[in-house]
Amino acid sequence: MSKSILSVIALAVIAAMSSCKEPETEVQRVPLVKTIAVKANGLSERRDYPGIIKPQDELSIAFRVNGQIKSILDKSGMEVRKGELLAALDAHDYEVNLDAALAAYKQSNNEFERIKQLYESKTISPNDFEKAEAAHRVASSKYQAAKDASGYTRIQAPFDGYVQNVYHERGEIVQAGMPVMSYISKNALKVEVFLPFCDYERMENLTESQMEVNGKSVPLKLGSISRQANAAQLYKAEFHIQPGEADDMVIAGKNCQVRLTFSASSEENIVRIPLSAIMSVNNEAFVWVLENQNITTKASVKIRNIDHDEAVVSGLKAGQQVLTSGIHVIKEGDTVKIMPAQSKTNIGGML
Missing domain, CATH: 2.40.30.170 (Efflux pump adaptor protein, beta barrel domain)
Incomplete structure (x- = not known):
C-alpha cells in the first residue's frame, strides 16, 4: 500500500474521531477586579x-494746585519713608497770597472784635453786627483757602513705600490733578x-x-x-x-x-478616590460601585479637585466599594470577583 493512500486513511480517521466528540460547553468567565473603600475627605477641600x-x-501722586515743579524724587525704585518730601512746586505766588490773606484776616478780626463790643453794649444795631460778622467769615475763609493752597505745593509720602514711575521733571509746569509720579507701598x-x-x-x-x-x-x-x-x-x-x-x-x-x-x-459627601477609578463618557465622569452580591452599578461623580494620583469628588459616600482595575470591560449589572489582597509575607505568590 502506498504512502499516499495511508495518509488519506489517517486523515479520514482523525476527522471521524473529531466528529464523534461532544461539543464543549462555553464556560462563563467572571471578571477579576480590584476595589478600594471610599475615604472621606474630612469635610474640607x-x-x-x-x-x-x-x-x-498704589497711588498716582498729583498736586492739588497748578504750578512749576521745584523739586521731585526722580529715581524710580527709590525707597521713601512716611512723611518724606516727594515733590514740591514753586510756592512764591501762593506765599504772597497767603501773606495778603493773613493781613486781611487780622484786620477783619480786630474790626470784628470792636463791633462785637459795641453790639454787646447796644451801641450798634443787630443788622450792622450781622454784616460785620459775615465780612469776618469771608476774610477767615479766604485766609484758610490761601493757607491750604500754600500747603498743597508740597507732597509728602503717605506711608513707607517706593517711587514706581516718574512722569514729569523739575521745571515743568503741571496742572492740578495731573499725575507726576506713581507710588507703591x-x-x-x-x-x-x-x-x-x-x-x-x-x-x-x-x-x-x-x-x-x-x-x-x-x-x-x-x-x-x-x-x-x-x-x-x-x-x-x-x-x-x-x-x-x-x-x-x-x-x-x-x-x-x-x-x-x-x-x-x-450633604456634599466630599470623598477621595484614586484617579484610576474614574471613567469619562460624553464629558460625564463616573465610577463603578459594587452593590450586594458583587454586582456592578454606575455612579456619576463630580470632580472637585485633583491631588497627585487622587481625585476629590462628590456623589459618593464614605465606605462604598469602588472598582480601581478592569473598569473598561465592565458593564452595568456585571458580577465580578474581587482580587485578594497581596500577602505582605508572600510577595509575588511564590509560596
Missing part, C-alpha cells in the same frame, strides 16, 4: 491657584488670584488661605473679590499679607502659589 504679589496701595502687600465660578460661589465657606513662596507658607486674609467675571470667566480675589508675616524677599511682582481650604457641608 483644598485648591491651589497661581497668584502674583502686588502692592496693597512697601510693607502693605496683597496677592491677586483668579478663581473659577465653582470656587467663587463658595467663598463664604473659605476656612484658610495661605501663600507658598520661597519655600515658606505665609498666611493670607481675604480682602475683596470681584462681582463680575473677566473675559476668561474668572473672578479676581485679593488676599492681604499681614504685616510681619513675610520676609524681605516677598516683594511686589513675584509669583507665588495660593492654597485655599474650603469647608464642605455634610
Whole structure:
C-alpha cells in the first residue's frame, strides 16, 4: 500500500474521531477586579491657584494746585519713608497770597472784635453786627483757602513705600490733578488670584488661605473679590499679607502659589478616590460601585479637585466599594470577583 493512500486513511480517521466528540460547553468567565473603600475627605477641600504679589496701595501722586515743579524724587525704585518730601512746586505766588490773606484776616478780626463790643453794649444795631460778622467769615475763609493752597505745593509720602514711575521733571509746569509720579507701598502687600465660578460661589465657606513662596507658607486674609467675571470667566480675589508675616524677599511682582481650604457641608459627601477609578463618557465622569452580591452599578461623580494620583469628588459616600482595575470591560449589572489582597509575607505568590 502506498504512502499516499495511508495518509488519506489517517486523515479520514482523525476527522471521524473529531466528529464523534461532544461539543464543549462555553464556560462563563467572571471578571477579576480590584476595589478600594471610599475615604472621606474630612469635610474640607483644598485648591491651589497661581497668584502674583502686588502692592496693597498704589497711588498716582498729583498736586492739588497748578504750578512749576521745584523739586521731585526722580529715581524710580527709590525707597521713601512716611512723611518724606516727594515733590514740591514753586510756592512764591501762593506765599504772597497767603501773606495778603493773613493781613486781611487780622484786620477783619480786630474790626470784628470792636463791633462785637459795641453790639454787646447796644451801641450798634443787630443788622450792622450781622454784616460785620459775615465780612469776618469771608476774610477767615479766604485766609484758610490761601493757607491750604500754600500747603498743597508740597507732597509728602503717605506711608513707607517706593517711587514706581516718574512722569514729569523739575521745571515743568503741571496742572492740578495731573499725575507726576506713581507710588507703591512697601510693607502693605496683597496677592491677586483668579478663581473659577465653582470656587467663587463658595467663598463664604473659605476656612484658610495661605501663600507658598520661597519655600515658606505665609498666611493670607481675604480682602475683596470681584462681582463680575473677566473675559476668561474668572473672578479676581485679593488676599492681604499681614504685616510681619513675610520676609524681605516677598516683594511686589513675584509669583507665588495660593492654597485655599474650603469647608464642605455634610450633604456634599466630599470623598477621595484614586484617579484610576474614574471613567469619562460624553464629558460625564463616573465610577463603578459594587452593590450586594458583587454586582456592578454606575455612579456619576463630580470632580472637585485633583491631588497627585487622587481625585476629590462628590456623589459618593464614605465606605462604598469602588472598582480601581478592569473598569473598561465592565458593564452595568456585571458580577465580578474581587482580587485578594497581596500577602505582605508572600510577595509575588511564590509560596
